Amino acid sequence: MVWPQRIEAAFLKQAKSCRDLGSPFTADLMHLLATRDLPEGIVRDRIQDWPGDPSAAGDALPLRLAGALHRLVLTGEAEKLASLYPPRQNDLDADALYPVLCETLKAHGAFIHDYLDLPPQTNEVRRSSMVMAGLQEIASRTGLGLSLLEVGSSSGLNLCPELYEVSLGGSVFGTPGSSVKLQPDWQGNTPANCELHIESRRGCDQNPLSPSAVEDVLRLKSYTWPDQRDRLDRLENALSICAQAQPVVDRADAADWIAAQLEPKAENVCRVVYHSIVLQYFPEDTKRRFTQSILEAGARASASAPLAWLAIEADGEQPGCRISLTLWPDGSTITLGRADFHGRWIRWDI
Known part of the structure; x- marks a missing residue:
């Protein structure tokens, strides 16, 4: 098992929710994060030892991590990651994304670690x-x-x-x-x-x-x-x-x-x-x-x-x-x- 059961379950449940809500890319990203090991470092440790409820009904940890990665894409700080993200790449290629994801977690570990402190705010207009x-x-x-x-x-x-x-x-x-x-x-x-x-x-x-x-x-x-x-x-x-x-x-x-x-x-x-x-x-x-x-x-x-x-x-x-x-x-x-x-x-x- 890559993660403690409660962490893995939170990511897999979020994957299903994303798919049900019309975001196959984010669903595949959640599944990848649930089933692949992440590089050693402060981000992996933070996720592994999350003190609260990681699920969507609690701290929504998977969405916090997804938000941190998307932020790096939006600002252009993670160019290689952005090349594998929408709108440039609408379908997630797990084999191509995984090594780039690991690179990103190492290069931007401190930023991602701190972004996990922030609760997601989608403010869904609809x-x-x-x-x-x-x-x-x-x-x-x-x-x-x-x-x-x-x-x-x-x-x-x-x-x-x-x-x-x-x-x-x-x-x-x-x-x-x-x-x-x-x-x-x-x-x-x-x-x-x-x-x-x-x-x-x-x-x-x-x-x-x-x-x-x-x-x-x-x-x-x-x-x-x-x-x-x-x-x-x-x-x-x-x-x-x-x-x-x-x-x-x-x-x-x-x-x-x-x-x-x-x-x-x-x-x-x-x-x-x-x-x-x-x-x-x-x-x-x-x-x-x-x-x-x-x-x-x-x-x-x-x-x-x-x-x-x-x-x-x-x-x-x-x-x-x-x-x-x-x-x-x-x-x-x-x-x-x-x-x-x-x-x-x-x-x-x-």
């Missing part, structure tokens, strides 16, 4: 299509303007859904003609269609990234799989839009931040707390305090000051993730539907 569908439902039920509060915002790309052209069930929402066009495969009834009034928007993240900072943009691109050119193009366009819109993303603990944001009562506006594929990364205490703050704010809500909680999260069921909505003062929770983790399809159940 999730804004799920957010848009949810916001339409909230607006139609409340008849009020919306105050957006997103946790796990990264660079704020999903804080600006109405600035994208979003096609859902044959209807176009947001900004027609936007450089970011989202058109997931839609199953079910067309969502509610009403004019959105976004009164305010704000997000938080433990490590927020700026859509206009060169280093932050490179980091976001590094976690986008190299053979998915459409995702890279979409990311670039969304970063350009958000650099102009400048949504505020605070550096903060999610539980502390949401408690502070929900403390004052807001009349004649519906505050919307939302997040996408975030809760699984929260420590249990953070998740408990975060949930408690929302429930307490919900208990204070009224018809003129409602509160909505839009959650787009894995729930252990298949396929994809659940889209749920809790709306106060009623406090009932409904399942709006399910969606692909990367927003390729949405099944609308209401």
Whole structure:
């Protein structure tokens, strides 16, 4: 066995996820890393002795390593590696890549070692299509303007859904003609269609990234799989839009931040707390305090000051993730539907 069982399992499971999500190159890279020995050194030692949960449900170690390698390709620092990566080489040639990969790990060991400290931040823009569908439902039920509060915002790309052209069930929402066009495969009834009034928007993240900072943009691109050119193009366009819109993303603990944001009562506006594929990364205490703050704010809500909680999260069921909505003062929770983790399809159940 090349790696301890838990490390090997994390890479092999990530390989399957990448293949299922339409990235055969990254899937083959994950399989290569799982089954071939790496050269002795600080990178191999770091992976071998990883102290936390290496899986996608924990520290996502395979994606951290993939991000480090892609970053070196994007900057041109690893030219030989880049020659075997998309867009120059779309199919992974394991026999050709392996020796170059070993060379890269030796030459850039310190950089890769330190990059493994960084949690992946993909900020998948296509999730804004799920957010848009949810916001339409909230607006139609409340008849009020919306105050957006997103946790796990990264660079704020999903804080600006109405600035994208979003096609859902044959209807176009947001900004027609936007450089970011989202058109997931839609199953079910067309969502509610009403004019959105976004009164305010704000997000938080433990490590927020700026859509206009060169280093932050490179980091976001590094976690986008190299053979998915459409995702890279979409990311670039969304970063350009958000650099102009400048949504505020605070550096903060999610539980502390949401408690502070929900403390004052807001009349004649519906505050919307939302997040996408975030809760699984929260420590249990953070998740408990975060949930408690929302429930307490919900208990204070009224018809003129409602509160909505839009959650787009894995729930252990298949396929994809659940889209749920809790709306106060009623406090009932409904399942709006399910969606692909990367927003390729949405099944609308209401």
